[in-house]
Amino acid sequence: MSDIWFKKLQADILSPSLDTGCGTSVGLSNGTLRYEECNGRLKIVRTEKAEPVPQASYDASPARFCDYPALSQAVFGKLPANWLCGVVEKSFVGHAADEHIRHSGASGGVITAMLLHLLETKRITGAVCLRVGKEKPWKASPVIARTKEEILACAGSVYSATPTNLILAELEKETGPLAYIGLPDQVAAIRKLQQMNHPSVRAIKYIFGPYTGTQMSFEAIRSFLRSHGIASEEEIVDLQYRAGEWPGHLQITLKDGRVLRAEKFHYNYLIPFFITDTSLQIPDFCNELTDISVGDAWSPKYEARRGGYSVILARSKQGEELLEEMRSQRLVTLEDIALDEALDMHGHMLDFKKRGSFIRNSWKSVQPDYGYRPAHIPASRIIVEWFLRCIFGVCRTHAARWTVEHLPLTIVGPAFNVLRKTWKAASKPTKRKGLRAMEFLIKS
DSSP: OOOHHHHHHIIIIITTTOOOOOSHHHHTSTTSEEEEEETTEEEEEEOSOSSOOOHHHHHTOSSSBOOHHHHHHHHHSSOOSOTTTOOOSEEEEEEESSHHHHHHSSSSOHHHHHHHHHHHTTSOSEEEEEEETSSSTTOEEEEEEOSHHHHHHTOSOOOBOOOGGGGHHHHTTOOSOEEEEOOHHHHHHHHHHHHTTOGGGTTEEEEEEEOOOOOBOTHHHHHHHHHTTOOOGGGEEEEEEEESSTTOEEEEEETTSOEEEEEHHHHGGGHHHHBOHHHHHOOOSSOTTSSEEEEEOOOHHHHHHOSOOEEEEEOSHHHHHHHHHHHHTTSEEEEEOOHHHHHHTTHHHHHIIIIIHHHHHHTSSSOOBOSEEESOOOHHHHHHHHHHHHHHHHHTSHHHHHHHHTSOHHHHHHHHHHHHHHHHHHHHHHHHTTTTTOOEEEOO
């Protein structure tokens, strides 16, 4: 029997190294595909199962073809007024009213609060989330959280690439309704499947997700452990990516009782060494195809207040109505803000995605097609991207990784933070210039 869809998957996505690791192709493959870890990265390989790879494994992948304008029309009935962030009905800054829920989340606990409210009002029977420690203490796995306790156990962000859509194989059996939490590429795959009327997504009613800028492979955690003289992740008994008060810190508890910690902005020193190709490829930062997307409210005003604040974009009518209902019931604290203010909180990352990703993808032998592209990118911005490419290229070498593992975190963490701030300040004029006025061309 011809394995035509695996051949197309191999030619269009796997050989050009475009797969985003979202789990979609494997989750829909009926056991004909699996992931194999290679140098800290997930690679799709063919299993020995005799039947051919299903067409859906190819069609639903967001890696090569992901027509954002068409998906926007299908989901929201219109195109975005602003292509930097996608369709937005209303923008807020806020947090969960319950302080326990607020502090259990990565920033303001808003997604957790929404899931609990939907569950308690019986509008969902469960939520597709990531949970760290279900199988192994250090490993995140997709689950269907069906109780308050299970949803709370999934609270907080996971900063290592995890293929959430592996769970698609289970979802065909679900009657729902379900909520779904995913990253931009994972959400795009769900929306493609909804367009296809695929049975794996028929139970999904609500889709939420975090802003997603850069992400690291799990090899970053292994590197962090090695820098503390720990040879294997098998020594971990508990892993929290953003423990404590916002903005939080990486916290790893070991079998011998030791607790390793690193402030969020200090642990980020590992980003240039272990950033995923997906982070560099995908142009969607604000999770544009969700009903509601949530990010950290990076603004001096909210950072000074501490406690944890989220910027929240309601995209669909059902998303906006849910937030307004929860505000009226005092389940969330929301402050209406202008969209421009919301965008100001993440200008650097918006540029990294909306200009940077298109520059980076133009260097590929096979380029992803997102259905739109910037009308013009200035030469000065392309030069900045070449500089970043050199930095990432050097940092990904074995010698650079070995070197950073042998430097004390007390030095490398603060040093990276200073370099990060210096770079952002130095590149800001180039990276922000013309960003808000950018025009995009939609593929006809």
